[in-house]
Amino acid sequence: PGRRHVPRAAASARHRGPDALRAHPAGDRLGTGRAGPGRSAHPGPHRLPGPRRASERRPDQHPVRRVRRRPRAPPGRRNAGSDVRAGRRGRGAAPGAGDRCAAGGRVPSVRRRGSRSAARCSCRPSGRAASKGTPAGVVALYLDTLGQQRVRRDLALLHRTATRIGGSLDVVRVVRDLADILVPAFGDLAWVDLADAVPSGDEPPRLAGGGELHMHRAAVAAAGDAPWPAHLLQPGQPAPPVPSSATLRAVQEGRAVLLDREVVADVLGNDESLVRLFVPEDGHSGVWAPLFARGLVLGNITVWRTDQPDPYDERDADLLAEIASLAALSVDNARRYTRERRSVLALQQRLLPPPAGDQPAAETAGLYLPAGEGAEISGDWYDVVPLPSFRLALVVGDVAGHGLYATATMGRLRTAVRTLADLELDPVELLTHLDDGVQQLTRETDPDTPVGATCLYAVHDPVTGRCVLASAGHPPPVVVRPDGTTEVIDVVPGPPLGVGGMPFETAAVDLEPGSVLALYTDGLIERPDGDLDSGVRWLADSLAELCGPGRSLDEAGRALMSRLDDAAPRDDAALLLARVRAIPADDMAHWQFAADPAAAAQARQAVAEQLAAWDLEEMAFTTELIVSELFTNAVRYAGGPVGLRLIRGGALVCEITDPSNTQPRLRRARWTDEGGRGLFLVAQLSARWGCRYGRHGKTIWAEQPLTPAPVDLASLV
Missing domain, CATH: 3.30.565.10 (Histidine kinase-like ATPase, C-terminal domain)
Incomplete structure (x- = not known):
């Protein structure tokens, strides 16, 4: 008892002491470092696994040299921080491991990525080595970090997925970004199939088994600059009917599955024409995961490896399943937003008059451009009201706020304007009554909900050729004369509707037959720098160019809308054009x-x-x-x-x-x-x-x- 068993080979190596340390190849380059992937068979106690790498430290600064020069601990005391005894297994070491290493045994050759370090052994040697105070040996520690690096890679991929697709409310953009994220970080080829109902905002049918999937290829991505393989299903093409299988039902239930050519052939009933549509030519391993959210299968993601040699494993399948879960929530949020936006837009369009009209007093064309992605529908509207004696009322308004509430308020104001117009009130009197109505709405609604609007009301009389108008805080209209000259009508803008306290003023302008009167909302002239005057000048110049005598107003209006910046507008825009006529x-x-x-x-x-x-x-x-x-x-x-x-x-x-x-x-x-x-x-x-x-x-x-x-x-x- 109390005696330690030291293997012969270890004892021999121990008594070599500093000579063995000095004789170690590149001994002053040992130390903490990270080794790259490599294959090694390392015999003996002094061979470190993996390729060695030169240290950037000077020899006298290297930790091993510092250890070698450290003073010996006083007799009977252990060196601080040392728990290793020569020839003795440390805690957690496998039985016999030290013996095998000391005896010159070999560790099996494997592919690893790791870090290594060297440290001094603390022991109580006897004899000449003890009297000289030299270290008895070196402990080489190898840590395999391949698993840690894989975890970090997976977390980085999840983080990139969440940050890139989490803020978009466009279904198509979400799935395209998803495919771009997966290639080449996760595979060499990736595609996303969506249910046909998802891009339009509807719920997909609940499927079980094979048959017609009602899906189409929504997004694809290939590594590098390689084109999408021609034999695979192309973007926009519908997915063909497939037979029922256990693998297909597993995906429909929300599970990710590993794929190879044999698995796909089994899923597709060994139909080679279908296999060619869903398996890349060099694809040796793939993963198939569903876009499953709120009990609905919105689509699926498929990723294949063609150039990357390592096959997918269960951890990869779990990773893609987690990515698909994040993507499915983003797709479903975008789908639900699309549905609500489409409903509000349909309601607003139902409240607007026909886009083009032909009255004895004027040819008219109205256009409405909703705001870009992520913005709610607002309360912009226009209207054309035929009046007795062939007169024509032109109306443009903009309700404060966005969403369904603004659209509903717009509908109420448009109805009120038409009712007051049928009473044949002059513009000032009509806006006064409308202002009273908006104030009444304000008193009836929640104080935190804004109620207000701007409005421009104009009446053109084809008998006299005079247009009388009044403004409630609205931008002034623009006139394009028959000779191509433009004029911004100088109308004094009164307070917006709902403010009250100030009277409205009337302006009048004589319009020659063939003149084009343009009424619009501020979304058409807003600029990033906030300069509305430059927006009005741009509008006048564009109208002068587009509203020629031989061109329809509807065509001119669409051409004008297409000239807006490529960036999606931040606010809705409405435009009403009227080419006036005169009664002979x-x-x-x-x-x-x-x-x-x-x-x-x-x-x-x-x-x-x-x-x-x-x-x-x-x-x-x-x-x-x-x-x-x-x-x-x-x-x-x-x-x-x-x-x-x-x-x-x-x-x-x-x-x-x-x-x-x-x-x-x-x-x-x-x-x-x-x-x-x-x-x-x-x-x-x-x-x-x-x-x-x-x-x-x-x-x-x-x-x-x-x-x-x-x-x-x-x-x-």
């Missing part, structure tokens, strides 16, 4: 009469003659009856002078103007009433009728189609 003088007739009941006959005579000149004799009876009733009411209740105007366009419009501001009322007369049937007759004989107020009096108008339907006079009694 030959299609109008105007008379003025005194407030005399006898003048009614003169008015009827003038109407009959004018209709005959227009070849509209078949409309003479109904038109004379309408004129007689309206003229008599004006003489009786309003006084004179009384104006009469006929306008021929897509319909025949009859207008009676008087100096009174009294609103006429339609009522159903009783059998015993002697009057009260005039407006009722007008309503029955015309397609529509109404009243509007001006600066001096009012105008009652009635509109008839140019091809009137037969009138049943008995039904009027």
Whole structure:
């Protein structure tokens, strides 16, 4: 007891002491260092595994030389930090390991990446070696770090995946980035297949087994600059039907599987034509993992190694499964965002008028450009409202905020504008009523939810050629004259809707036939530097170039939108273009009469003659009856002078103007009433009728189609 067994070879080596250390090849280059991969068979106690590497330290600074020069510990004490005894196994050492090394045994040759170090042995030798105080031996420690490096590589790949694809809300961009990440870091060829419903935002069908997968190749990546192999399924092509198999069902259940040519052939029923679509020519090992999120299989990822010699193992399959899990969440988030964005965009487009229109007053074209990726739909809108007497109202507005709430608010404001426009209010009065409505909305909603909007309202009269407009905090419109010159209309912007407290102001501009009036939202002229004036100048110059006489406004508007920066706009943009027209003088007739009941006959005579000149004799009876009733009411209740105007366009419009501001009322007369049937007759004989107020009096108008339907006079009694 108490005696130690020291193998003979170890004892022999021990007594060599410093001579053995000095004789060790490159002894002053031993020390802590990291060895590259290599194959070695290292006999003896002094041979370090793996290739040696020269140290960058000077010999006198090397740790081994420092150890060799360290003073010997006092007798009976161990050197600090030394736990190794010559010829004795350390803790955790395998039995006999020291014996085999000391006896010159060989460690099996393997491929490793590791680090090595050398240290002094602390022991109690006897004899000459002890008296000289020299170290008794060297301990060489080899640590295999290949596993640690693999873990670091895997973590770096996971981190790169999360940071690159986690912030995108575009399904196609997510899967393309995913394929680029995997090649060449994880394999030589990679592709991502997606369910057909995913890019549009819909949920994919829940599949079990083979058959039609309803998938397509969404993204591919090849190592280096190599083109995608022509025999493989190409981007955009649908995946062919495949038979059911256990491997396919495992992937559909959310598990990753290892692949080789034999496994793929078994999955595809040994159909060589299908195998050629899914296996690269030099592919010797692959991994197949599903994009599985929230119970849905959104697609799958497949990675193959062709040039990299090492085959995939279970750890690689687990790594790809974890990458696929991260990617699946990003794909599903992008899919759900696409669905919500598409729903809001569809709602907004349903609330907007048709993109192109043709009215007697103007040719119109409206365009809407949603914001770029990651931005919610806002409340930009435009509208074209036909008014009586062939006038045309043009509206553009922008609701504060984004998302479904802004879209819903936009719908309410557009409805309110159309309702107020039908009342034929002037622009200032209309914006005043609209401002009151927005303030009411503000009081009804959450204080933290912004409610507000800007709006520009313009009315063009093709009879006079004048456009009257007012602005509620909106950018000014641009006019392109027939000769190509441009003008920014100087309209004083009032406060935005919902602010209140300040009146709105009216601006008027005369527009020649063929002039193009452009109304827009600020998203069209915003610039990164915040200079809106330069944006307005760019818009005016572009319109002057694009809105030529022979070009449709819809085509010009699309060309203008295409000139925006390639970067996705930060805000929605709406554009409304109107090429104005004028009613020819030959299609109008105007008379003025005194407030005399006898003048009614003169008015009827003038109407009959004018209709005959227009070849509209078949409309003479109904038109004379309408004129007689309206003229008599004006003489009786309003006084004179009384104006009469006929306008021929897509319909025949009859207008009676008087100096009174009294609103006429339609009522159903009783059998015993002697009057009260005039407006009722007008309503029955015309397609529509109404009243509007001006600066001096009012105008009652009635509109008839140019091809009137037969009138049943008995039904009027």
